[in-house]
Amino acid sequence: MSRWRYFGRRLLLSVPILIFGMTITFIVLRMGPMDPVGAILGPTGNPQAYQQIKNQLGLNQPLWAQYIDYMTNMLTFNLGKSWVLFPDRTANSLIIEYAPRTIWLGFWSVLIAIFVGIPLGFYAGLNPNSWSDYFASFGGIVWRAMPNFWLAIIFLSVLSNSENVLFGFDWQNWLVHTTVIGVPFNDPQELTNPQGLLAAIKKIAPAAIVLGSASMGNEMRIGRTAVLETVNSNFIETARAKGVPPRSLVWKHIFRNALIPLVPIITGEAFLLIGGSVLVESVLDISGLGQLFFNAIMAGDLPLVGSLMFIFILLVVTINIVQDILYTLIDPRVGYDGGA
Template sequence: MIGLVVRRFFQLAFLLLGISFLVFASMYIAPGDPAAIIGGPTASESDVEAIRDNLGLNDPFLVQYGRYVTNAVQGDLGYSYQTSQPVWDAIVVRFPNTLKLAIASMIVAVVIGIIAGLVSALRQNSLLDVSATTFALAGISIPNFWLGAVLILIFSVNLQWLPVGGMSSPWYTIDGIKELILPAITLGTASAAIIARMARSSMLEVIQADYVRTARAKGVKESSVIWIHTLKNAMIPIITVIGLNFGFLLGGTIITEKVFAINGVGRLMIDAIAARDFPMVQGSVLLVAALFVIVNLVVDIIYTYIDPRISFD
């Protein structure tokens, strides 16, 4: 297990290096001059040139990238071109909102996905199975921004049951839970559909195994057959999908945060891209990439507890 963790952290280092290079190169060749944006419409050419020199934007690409990596290794992600605020400080302030949204969305996805997949597998080719399959197709197909707008229109504007947007209350309060409901459903629907499809196919494969038929032949209660013998052995691929989707949720909150006016990392990233705020974009992407790898490491560790036959040593 220790060997797995060490290997993954080495992989994380190389992955972040590669991602940092790609993001830095993308920002470097993107149209627009951040110095001109910072200077504003009233800045003269000499003022813009002075800003470029101050930010080091006139240096060759490799020099700029090498300086960025050297500073990043030391924990310095640079300063925002827009606000002159340290990038790390800006991310830390907004990350809790993104994390709360991702966790709430994952809870919605796991609960709905596993229940729908389980019911669909146990009632194969029935009306419930067809309904669950239809839900899965619809969940994957519906765009987040459209679903979010519809939910706001129904539950916030017409019924006035839930707030339109924002996330300012603690998650453990009634107001905090209300603020999370619509964004979590919006973001978690697609993941719920994917989990439901995986749970169904995995359950159908396991439920036909010899040890399940043997358990039933011995007179084991059907509930024990389903929850202990079947679902537990079907969880490996389901957990894989859950881990991957949680990583995607952490990086995929951009549209949902924009629709519901949530002050999170995704919204921060969108605003930074529009303003050509290179350090902010790079820092946000590196954070999401690191979290994605860490989540998958946790998933690999969970494998060994669910199925002792799995070993990564």
């Protein structure tokens, strides 16, 4: 089977998963406690107005008709309009407006997890039972154990009072003037100049550290175990016996094989990033998709919640496909057959 056929097969297999996720979302939204009509009217609404708005929104239609409309609209990316939070604004325009901040947050969160967690794990695996190994392992366990929302609150408290807590260090005026609670970058063009880029990085840094901390600890722990297993494998002993130089042994044999079990861990962090961004963005007041999703749930904005859930499900399915492709690129032994 060629790589393109393998990719096409993975795409076809993802369709029923996407439909199943959207169906569960529809059931939860329609049969859950959310009442968009009540949220629109408020506590002073009368029964006649309630029924009139319900008819206008199509909530009196049979459930099967609502389901068909929902699936058709989502699959054609006709995400509808917000009913409560931003009346008459389309969900597409809101996602386009809020997505760059979440992407910026996710980018730095993934970078912190990969470029801190994996090197520490590999270093600990190459130096087992040393003080550096104990220190890295203990630090990874501590970071992994701390809940995102708790760590976000601690960061917020410390940085808001940095001059008193950090012995005179003024976080808000360090390098560039920013506020701890504020909007990340609103305009991507701000990233084109050094001052704007530095300000955007500084604004997102606390949230990125919080969101990437759990992933960093997890990747460090798995990376250490993968290196230890690879170092003690038979093919490494054979390579040593053949006189392969230590540097080549580490970079071409140990690291590459140790990356294989890390592929599902790295791609699986997307689940944590999606769920964690809702909490972290809400606590640190970052106007991204996570905060938008949280506010939409609290307001009972049915179409906006459904649209964001569709985007999240689509993202997770896409990442799973990327994971399968990465397996074949990192490890040539993985084939494209059905049992691969």
